[in-house]
Amino acid sequence: MSQTIRTPGPERRVHPRKGMIDRLRNLLFGLLRWIGRYVKGFHAAVGTFLAMGMVVALLLLWGFAGLAEWVAEGRTQSFDDAVLLWLNERATPWLTVAALEVTALGAGLVVWMVVAVASAFLWVSRHRYSVALLWVAALGATGLNSILKALFDRPRPDLFPWRAPYAGQSSFPSGHAMTAMVVYLTLAYLVARLEPTPLLRRLTLASTAVVILLIGLSRMYLGVHFPTDVIAGYLAGFVWAVFCALGIEAVRYFRRRRPGVERVEEDLDAERERELGVRA
Numbered sequence: 001m002s003q004t005i006r007t008p009g010p011e012r013r014v015h016p017r018k019g020m021i022d023r024l025r026n027l028l029f030g031l032l033r034w035i036g037r038y039v040k041g042f043h044a045a046v047g048t049f050l051a052m053g054m055v056v057a058l059l060l061l062w063g064f065a066g067l068a069e070w071v072a073e074g075r076t077q078s079f080d081d082a083v084l085l086w087l088n089e090r091a092t093p094w095l096t097v098a099a100l101e102v103t104a105l106g107a108g109l110v111v112w113m114v115v116a117v118a119s120a121f122l123w124v125s126r127h128r129y130s131v132a133l134l135w136v137a138a139l140g141a142t143g144l145n146s147i148l149k150a151l152f153d154r155p156r157p158d159l160f161p162w163r164a165p166y167a168g169q170s171s172f173p174s175g176h177a178m179t180a181m182v183v184y185l186t187l188a189y190l191v192a193r194l195e196p197t198p199l200l201r202r203l204t205l206a207s208t209a210v211v212i213l214l215i216g217l218s219r220m221y222l223g224v225h226f227p228t229d230v231i232a233g234y235l236a237g238f239v240w241a242v243f244c245a246l247g248i249e250a251v252r253y254f255r256r257r258r259p260g261v262e263r264v265e266e267d268l269d270a271e272r273e274r275e276l277g278v279r280a
Contacts, residue, residue, distance in 0.1 A: 172232060
């Protein structure tokens with residue numbers, strides 16, 4: 001009997017970044033499968049996933065207590081003061097007007113108006129679960145920020161008179177930075193899931209990043225937040241926004257339990273169809 005000899009082919013190299021992404025995806029869907037095995041019903045399964053995500057987010061946010069500890073011990077104070085004083089030296093009347101306009105984009109009234117208008121558009125365009133995701137993200141960010149501010153209770157800067165109206169006492173983390181990261185990043189994620197061109201998706205994400213960064217910079221320029229306050233707000237907001245965005249993955253995974261989901265959320269398979277070349 002002849003034996004077939006197989007010659008070794010070229011070694012397949014897996015990009016480290018791609019391998020990490022695959023492991024994260026496997027972890028995500030492993031969690032979804034576990035929930036699907038023990039939790040019955042569509043809303044119960046999605047709700048369980050989001051609740052577990054919130055718990056994990058809180059644990060990860062506790063991890064940045066190391067930064068808060070550095071702040072409490074004064075180890076970041078020289079850096080914070082140096083940045084604020086550098087910005088103060090470059091203050092001009094027109095920069096102050098611009099900073100006040102930009103910082104308003106992260107204020108509560110403006111943010112909730114954006115959430116309301118976006119929700120109306122998504123609801124009319126039959127993206128009902130995207131509306132739920134947006135509200136969970138926004139309400140969760142508000143709650144998390146209040147908890148963290150009460151927990152750390154850092155006084156606001158007093159290096160120079162504030163250029164903004166009264167902003168309250170607690171400074172860490174920046175509520176404007178955290179809210180902007182959560183709401184605008186979630187909106188960018190939802191818009192990118194619709195069916196724009198790749199260029200429009202990139203422009204959407206890039207413009208969102210610029211807005212978020214400018215809001216954080218405006219808080220420092222106006223003298224109401226230290227740089228570490230803004231950094232902490234970005235970190236906390238990013239963690240929560242990512243976990244909330246994964247809620248769409250939970251809806252996609254459990255949608256067979258409620259066939260109407262496919263009619264309501266017409267863009268749920270956008271990423272999969274792009275991978276297969278069906279969409280641009």
